[in-house]
Amino acid sequence: MAERFGGRFSPDPPEGEPRIEATAPVNPFEGKVPARAGFRVNLLFLTPFPLLIRAFTMGATGLVQTLAGFGLLLLSAWLTRDGEIAHQAWDARKVARRPAIPRKIFGSVTMAAGIFLACLPDTGSLVGPVLLGLLAGALHLAAFGPDPLTDKGMEGIDGYQQDRAARAVDQAEARLAEMKDAILRANDRRLEARVEKFQTTARTMFRTVEEDPRDLVAAKKYLTVYLTGARDATVKFADLYARGRDAKARADYEALLDDLEKGFSQQTQSLLTDNRDDLDVEISVLRERLEREGIRAE
Amino acid sequence: MQARESAGKRGRMTAGGMRNLAYGLLVAVILYVAFTGGA
Numbered sequence: 623m624a625e626r627f628g629g630r631f632s633p634d635p636p637e638g639e640p641r642i643e644a645t646a647p648v649n650p651f652e653g654k655v656p657a658r659a660g661f662r663v664n665l666l667f668l669t670p671f672p673l674l675i676r677a678f679t680m681g682a683t684g685l686v687q688t689l690a691g692f693g694l695l696l697l698s699a700w701l702t703r704d705g706e707i708a709h710q711a712w713d714a715r716k717v718a719r720r721p722a723i724p725r726k727i728f729g730s731v732t733m734a735a736g737i738f739l740a741c742l743p744d745t746g747s748l749v750g751p752v753l754l755g756l757l758a759g760a761l762h763l764a765a766f767g768p769d770p771l772t773d774k775g776m777e778g779i780d781g782y783q784q785d786r787a788a789r790a791v792d793q794a795e796a797r798l799a800e801m802k803d804a805i806l807r808a809n810d811r812r813l814e815a816r817v818e819k820f821q822t823t824a825r826t827m828f829r830t831v832e833e834d835p836r837d838l839v840a841a842k843k844y845l846t847v848y849l850t851g852a853r854d855a856t857v858k859f860a861d862l863y864a865r866g867r868d869a870k871a872r873a874d875y876e877a878l879l880d881d882l883e884k885g886f887s888q889q890t891q892s893l894l895t896d897n898r899d900d901l902d903v904e905i906s907v908l909r910e911r912l913e914r915e916g917i918r919a920e
Numbered sequence: 921m922q923a924r925e926s927a928g929k930r931g932r933m934t935a936g937g938m939r940n941l942a943y944g945l946l947v948a949v950i951l952y953v954a955f956t957g958g959a
Contacts, residue, residue, distance in 0.1 A: 672951070676955075688957075737950070745959050761942045765939055766939075766943075767939070
């Protein structure tokens, strides 16, 4: 007689065996956006290089002017890259200050100046270099856009509290990065993916704290004590696991990450509920007042 | 996404298309200056 196939992972496991739920695999690209400072910006570093060769076919003045232009073009590419990174960071946050230095706009200006200087030796007049410089500057501005010039979502936010929250989040991010570095030593792709998943959960809390810096008090323990502990545990585990591939240690470590992740998401949820309570109080106070003044129809 | 598609369908230039065009022209201008010196 045919025997029914069944095991721990089958829909109907035999009596007395625990059923193991499969978890849906998390897309490794979840929550990630393509880097803005990619090939387009990096190409700007390469295009001016023919100038280096041209420079040494000229007289002394031409050499100096062309080299200065070359330097300015590289400076422009560098400013543009940093500006794009800052712009992306600004886009990613719901509450953000504008960048201290408008790097992309400076990039446009240095681009114009660089093209002007590079053209200067070969054309007798100033008209050509000026026109080409202005054209390049305008094209740069159109291609990469100006930097974000306004603060975003900063109304009603205490600047001091905001700075404290931003600092705490920066330190927490540094701990996450150390954790990631450490787990690379374990040389196990699945563990790396596991740590990445934990980082995504932790970052959800970071964003919540950034949006409402009053949450920092409640989240402080998670951002400092627990993350530091997680990093230290990861460092020790990675060294141990790289040497012996200890399955027990691995299971323990994964259980720790599970617990931490649960703690982080629960805390994030409760932070959001706090905000909800604030909103409820605000609404009920205003509605009571409207009622008292006879504006609200029953 | 919707807006981008419909703008493209109507044959109009999208903001992304403008940026790409500007970028292409910028690279062309830099290369032109780098190879000819703008003369």
